[in-house]
Amino acid sequence: MIVYVRFNSSHGFPVELEEGASIAVLKEKVGMLQGVQPEQLRVIFAGRELLSDGTLQGYDLPEQSTVHVVLPPPGSGRCSDLALQHRLGRGVDSLTRLDLTSSRLPTTSTGLAVILETDDEQRAREEPEHTGPRPHSSFYVYCKSVCQAIQPGKLRVRCRACKQGTLTLSRGPSCWDDVLLPERIHGVCQSEGCLGGVAEFYLKCAAHPTSDDDTSVALDLIMPNVRDVPCIACTDIMSPVLVSQCPDRHVICLDCFHMYCVTRLNERQFIHHPDVGYSLPCAAGCPDSLITELHHFRALGDEQYERYQQYAAEECLLQMGGVLCPDDPMSAQQRFGMRGETCIRASTRHVKRCHHKTIYMTLSN
Template structure:
C-alpha cells in the first residue's frame, strides 16, 4: 500500500509499505530514506502519536493516507499518556452531543467475573466506525462520508498531539476549545484546529470539506418520517421529537418547498426549513445541509434566498419576464425603472403597488388567492411521524436493555452475556442478578445464570 509521509513538516513523499506493516516498520523505512534513527522518530496521525508496535490497519490508516513523521529533539517532552487514553478521531461518535439522548451517561456493563481486557495497540478487531458526513466541494460535489483531522492552528501542520479528544460537535466546530503540543520543529503552538475531509477519494492538505452535523448513520434503525423505510444515512431534525428523514425524502421535501417558495428567511440562520413535520423551533441552522439539492437546485435556492433577503430590506424584484433584477428604490417611490447596467436590468418601468407596467391613477384590482393560501405539496402521515422519532427509538432500546443497579440505582446497560451483573460504578461494584434484581447468590447461580 502507498502512504504519503511528511517528514519534519516538509513536502510529502510517497512510501510503499506492506498491507499488514507495523508503525515500527514505517519508521524504519522513513529512517533509511532520511538518515535518521527509527527510535528518534515519532509518527503522528489524526492528533495522536502512534504506537511503534501497532499495525497501520489498527491505526485506521487506509491507502494513500498522509502521516507526519517528526524527529523529536531530546528536550521535547511528548504526550505519551495520550497513546492509550484517546480514541482515534476516525472512531468518534458525536451524534449524542447534537441530539442529546436519554442514554447519555449510561454506565457500561461488566458481565461475568473476568475483568475486561485492556485494549492493546496491536489489536486487529476494530470497533465499528462512527461516521461523519460532509459536502465535498471539489471532486465529488456531493454529500459523502467524511474523516475528521486536526492540525496546529499556528503552523497549520498535522503534528499536534491532543491533550484530549473532542467529546461534542462544539469541540470540533468552535476554535480554541481543545489544546495539545505541536511536535513540529520551531513551533510552540498549543491550540488544535479541527477540519473534515471527504473520505471517498484521496485528498491533499488544502482539500477540506463542509461538516454536515445533522446527517448521520441510522444506527437506531428509525424509519423515515416520509417513506417509512429504514435507510442510512439520515438527517435528524433538531426538533423536540428528533424526527428522522432519509436523504432522498429530504431532497424531495426541499425541492417541493423551493417550488412553493415556502422556505423561511430567518435573520440569524438565513433561508432555511423546519423539520418536515412542521415542528416549532426546528429550523436547520447550517444551510450547507441544503447541498442535498444538487448544483442546479442549490443555485436556485441561493437565488431565492438573495431575493427574499432583498424583499425583507424593502426592495422589489423587476416583474418583467426573464428579468427579476433586484432593486432598492426609495421608501415612498411608486414609479420604478429597472435601470440597464452591465449584465443586469431591462429598462422596464412599473408600478410598485401592483407590479404592472407603470400607470397614473389607481391600480386595477387583482384576483384574490383562493382560501387555503399557498399549495402544500409535501404532506406527511401522522402515524409515520410518530414512528420516525430518533429519541423514541433510543428510549425503547433503553427500556429493553437497561436496569438500575439495585444498590446505587445507576442505569446499567446489558448487551449480551450471562445474568451475573457487576455495577460498573467504581464506588459501588455491587454484584446482582439481571432477572430477579437481587444480590447475586447460589440460587441465581443455579437457576438464572443463562436466563
C-alpha cells in the first residue's frame, strides 16, 4: 500500500509499505530517506501518535493516507510538553473508530427512536444480534468535489494555529459539540516553531482519496442504523438514517427524507427561520425540531436542491419586504429589494405584496 508522508510539515512524498507493516518499518524508511535516526521520529495520524510496535492496519490507515512524521528539534524547550502528551496520547481513542451517535440520541427512551444505547451492559447483551461487520465510523458528509452525494466521512484534526495535522490530542471528542464548536479540545502541536494548542476538527469524504484541503460538510443527523430501527414513514429498516432532534428522536430513512423534502418543497411548506434559514422540522411535525445544518437538504439531489435554493432566496426577499416580478417567466431571477422599484423588462411597477402575491400596475409610459 502507498502512504503519503509529510516530514516536518513539508510536501508529502509516497512511501510503499506492506499492509501489515509496523510503524517501526515506516520510521525506518522515512529515516533512510531523510538521513535521520528512525528512533528519533514521531508519527502522527488523526490527532494521535502512532507507536512503533503498532501496525498500519491496527491504526486503520486506509490506502493513500497522509501521515505526519516529525523530528523534534534537539534541546527543545517543549520536551516536558511532548512527554506529557506522549502519556496522554496513549489514552486517546482513535478518530477512525469514533462513534458519536449517542450524543444525538436521548439517554433514556422507550420509543422507536433508540438507535444506540450508552449502557455498556445493554450493548454487550445485544451484540450477538448483529452478524455483519460494524462500521468503523459513524460520520456522514456531503461530498461536493467528487461524488456530489452523501457519503461516509472520516474525521480528522489539525492545529488551529498552523493548520497542520501535527497536533496530538489531550483527549478525544465525546460528543458532536466537541467536533463542531471551536476551542473545546486542546493538545500539543509538534510542528517546529508552532505554539498552537487548540484542536480544529474537520471531515473528509471516505469514498475516495482526498487532498489536504478537500474537506466536506458534516451531516451530524445522519448515522448508521446499528439497532435496526424502522423508518417512521415506511417502517422499513434501512441504513443510514436521519435522526431528528425532537424529544422523541424520530428516525427516517434517506429515501423517505428525500420524498418528505420534495413534497414540502412542491407545496412551498419549508419554514423560513431568521437564525436557521430555509428548513424543515421533524417529519412527524414535532415542535422545535428544525434542521439547523441545511446541507442535509443535499439529499434532494442537484436539480431539486437548486429549486430549494431558489425558493429560499425568494422567501428571504419576501420576508425583507421585497417583491418578485410577476410578468417575467424567469421571475425568480428578477427580484426587487424594495416596493416601488420599476421592472424595465416587464414595464411594471410593483407597489405592494399581499399574502405572497404581488399587486402591480402597468406604467403609462
